[in-house]
Amino acid sequence: MGWARAVVAVVLIAPLTLSACTTGRAPTPPREESAPVGDRTLAENLAATATGSAAFVHLQALQDIAARNGGTRATGTPGYDQSVDYVADTLRRAGFDVQTPTVALGGDGDDEDQGGDAATSGTTRNVVAQTRSGRTDEVVLSGVHLDSVPEGPGIDDDGSGVAAQLEIAARLGADAPVTNAVRFVFFGAEEEGLVGSQAYVRGLSEDAQRDIALMLNSDVIAAPNGGYFVYDGDGSDGANTDAAAPGSTAIERVLTDRLVSRGVPARGTPFVDDSDYGPFVAARIATGGVFSGDAGTKTDEQARLWGGRAGAPFDPCYHRACDDIGNIDRPLFDRMVDTVAYGIGAFAVDLNGVPPRSERAAQ
Ligand SMILES: [Zn+2]
Structure with a gap:
C-alpha cells in the first residue's frame, strides 16, 4: 500500500460511540469487526473494534515512510519527522487536539549506546x-x-506499539x-536512551505526575518468534531494576486475565529499564504492559507453551x-492489540485496584 492510499484508508476510521456500561459481564466477545453491541463494556467494545488488522494499516504507513527515507525512521532523520506528521495527522482526523512538544537531545540518556550515526544533539x-x-x-x-x-x-520495534496505540486512539475518540x-x-x-520519556516525566510538576494513575507501555508487541509477556507488577518474576509502584500488580492482573480469557497463557517479565516505562517506574507511577520479547532467546x-522455535531469538x-x-x-x-485495547478501556472506566489520586498523594 502506498502513502496516499494509506492516508485515504485512515480517513475512513471514525471514532465510534462506545457504551460505558459496566454492569453486563459479557463472555469473551467474538472477533468480527461488527458494530459494538450495547451491553458490552467499553473495554470489550474497544478491543472488538481496534483490531490488529485495522492497526496493520498504520504499520504499512510506517514501512512506506521508512522506504522513502533510506530505510529508517531514526531520531534526527526525515523518516522520524514524517512519522510524527503521520501520527499527529491521524489523531487530528480522529478529533484530538495534538501537541508535539520539542525535546532536547544530547548525552542525557541512561540507555546503552545503540551505535549508528543518529543525531546526538x-x-x-x-x-x-x-x-x-x-x-x-x-x-x-x-x-x-x-x-x-x-x-x-523499526516495524516491530516499535511500529507495532505505535500502530496499536494509534488505532486504539482513533477508535476511542477524543470525546469517549x-x-x-x-x-x-x-x-x-527512545533508542537514544529513553530521551523523550525522561524529558516528558521530568517536565511534569509533582502534581501533574500524581495526576497519572497508571502508565501502559507497548514496545515490541508483534515479534515473529514471539511470546506473550506481561510486565511484572508484583515482583514475582525475577529481579527488577526498580521496584514497581503500588497499582502495578493490578495492571499485570488485568492484562494477564484478558490474555488467559482468550486462551493465551501469559507469563510475567521483569522491568529492566530499557523502555519508556523506566522514567514512570522511577517516578513511582503504577506501570505495566505487554511485550512479545525482542533480542532474548525463546x-x-x-x-511448548506458545509455539515457535526454541533456541532462536x-x-x-x-x-x-x-x-x-x-x-x-x-x-x-x-492478540496483543486486543489486550492493550482492553486494558486501556478497562482502566478508563475503573481503576481496577490502582490507587486513586487521594492515596497516590499520600505516598
Ligand atoms: Zn523499542
Missing part, C-alpha cells in the same frame, strides 16, 4: 493527545516510542464515554534492517 519531538472527557486527575497514560534505530525501519481521561504519548528518541518451555531482526513489514506475527499482533 539538537532536538526531537514527542506526540501527545488526550481525551477531552474523563477525570484529568486520574489519567490513564498509554505510551509507545515513535523512533526506530538507524539500522532499520470514559471515567478517567486517556492520554496517548508517542515518545521520541526457551524450550516457551516454545523472539525477534531475529531486532534492531536490524530486516525489522520491516514482513517481521510481524499477525496473529500474535492481533
